[in-house]
Amino acid sequence: MSRRITLTFLALTTALLVLAVVPLGVLMTARERVSFRDDQRSATRVIAAASEEYLSDHRSAAAMHKELAAAAEAGDCAAVYDDAARLVASTPCTAARGGEADELVERVLAGHEPEPPENEGRLLTAEPAGDVRRPAGAVVLARSAGPLDARVAAIWGWSAGIGALALAACVLLSVRLARWVGRPLSTLDAAAQRLGEGELGERAVVDGGPPEVRRLAATFNTMAGRTEALVHGHRAVIADVSHQLRTPLAALRLRLDVLAARAEGDTAAELAAAQVEIARLSRLVDGLLAVARAEQTTPRRTPVRVDEVVAERVSAWAPVAEERRVRLSADAGPALTAALGAGHLEQVLDNLVANALDAVDDGGGVTVGVRTVGRSAEVRVRDDGPGMGAKAKEVAFHRFGNPEAGGTGLGLAIVHRLVTVNGGAVRLEDTAGGGLTVVLELPLWTGTPARPRSLPDLKET
Known part of the structure; x- marks a missing residue:
């Protein structure tokens, strides 16, 4: 019983945790990814705004190079392209250049919304420099997905930890509950088994557990007491009947034996028939007593x-x-x-x-x-x-x-x-x-x- 209660609570808690923690983890992971992508796009737009002054207004490139330096210091890779998809400036790293970056630049210059790819643990974003429909150029920024992966791992790690603690608490509480309910029932079961084996003086001592179990134990003790009284009463009746019937039957049989030894003729025949009936009556009494004893056998x-x-x-x-x-x-x-x-x-x-x-x-x-x-x-x-x-x-x-x-x-x-x-x-x-x-x-x-x-x-x- 204790095992069934524990397993039931464990299964219920596991189901609740799966239904609550897993969707929450998925939601938080999605929010982290969106936030990470938004931050990356915001950084790309800052470089694109600075690049527009140089590409469209032909102003100094100092602001553009300043933003590229800031991106490089933050660990990002960025590259600026003109409206002919030619590389204008970039950070020392080359992650924002190459085939994937060229495809993004072409889509941005064509006025389309690019689909940033995610490869080899890095994320690429591209933003137009200037008007979206007729951009003066494009900016591509590549950022490592390591920080995002670390935050996602932390989310799922905390979720797993909370779930493990909840399961451990559930196990402890369910074990205590199972023992609280199961121990008095085990005591009652053992007492009932001993009573069934013939120990009529057996009683169940139940001090703890639910009130229903304590009432059941009290009812059992009352039943056991009445059963003991009934059995002892039947045994006393059987002993009395055995003594009260067998003794006069034996005396009557002895007297008939004495009379039969002295009788002759028809009287002897009648006494012999009486002796047969007395013997049959004695066997009948013995049989009834034997059945009564058998019915009381435990x-x-x-x-x-x-x-x-x-x-x-x-x-x-x-x-x-x-x-x-x-x-x-x-x-x-x-x-x-x-x-x-x-x-x-x-x-x-x-x-x-x-x-x-x-x-x-x-x-x-x-x-x-x-x-x-x-x-x-x-x-x-x-x-x-x-x-x-x-x-x-x-x-x-x-x-x-x-x-x-x-x-x-x-x-x-x-x-x-x-x-x-x-x-x-x-x-x-x-x-x-x-x-x-x-x-x-x-x-x-x-x-x-x-x-x-x-x-x-x-x-x-």
Whole structure:
């Protein structure tokens, strides 16, 4: 942001300087050239007036030679010609004589306005001696353009200096302005990032900057405080519910176990059905608590070797798959490191593998593969079970989204939450030949190592 503000002010100031200083320099340069030319023509006319007395009135040439001497002392070269274009008198230097001077004399004697040329750093002017229409002669004066060039260079030098000072002042002011605005925003951004990473006690300390930024920081702190209170309140509710529900369910299940051990006949059958319902209710409570914990998860991402975790979880579930006579395997993939919360990938894979094993019949297969797709690590859990219909896929990641699920119907909801909270995505596809494929897109690790944070066990099948 600071760089953008500085560059914007610099570009604006540069544009203003170009639009103001350059035209001013051009105008001043033109005025200097006109003034220089007028001074030269004025000096030429003075010599022409003195020469007229000698050429037309046949008076003494003393005044003419005096003016020529004065011109030579000033560094100019001058030459006087009669009406036949013959050289009458001149200064010691010869710059006012030659081909260019002869052309000017001819034009002046013909009564035309000459176009003074500029060659080799000198300027030539010609003026008639006497009447313009019938001049008695002509005077040519050559003057060095060095003083004019020096003044023009000084004009542009001062213009460049003023522009450079203006640009330097603009840079200093824009940097100070950018820091004044950018520093509190950077502080606020860092506080928001830490809050998003799970540090609920984080607050933004903004003492300077624009009033709008200070008000934004105050609003952020208010929001952070309310968020902290809400999260702590939810955690307290979850802890209370966990204790208040699990304890009586465990006691009820124990009593049913005792009664079932002594019952016979129809009573034993009814108690067995009650035990099944109690077990299902316990799993449902555990699932709801797991989803609630997952929804409150704000992970601090750490580098996780995806291929190693996949191999580890496949190995851990291998005995279960063998017991159910299901082929469980992992496709050899590249060594990939993803940016995930500690333990999240293990919990996701446990839910997906458990669901796949439940869906596959004896002799079926479940495969877990890893590959790179763009900037993501893609994990695919494929099974050759009965698959899932289009309507079921649309609501599969909702709580109890699949009414035909064999378990609680909460496993995919936990998977979706854990994947998306880490900046990834999850989708369902049909397996070629029948079955379901769950595709996980996990962000690759690109940052510096972060401090891992332990998470509660969210596994639910």
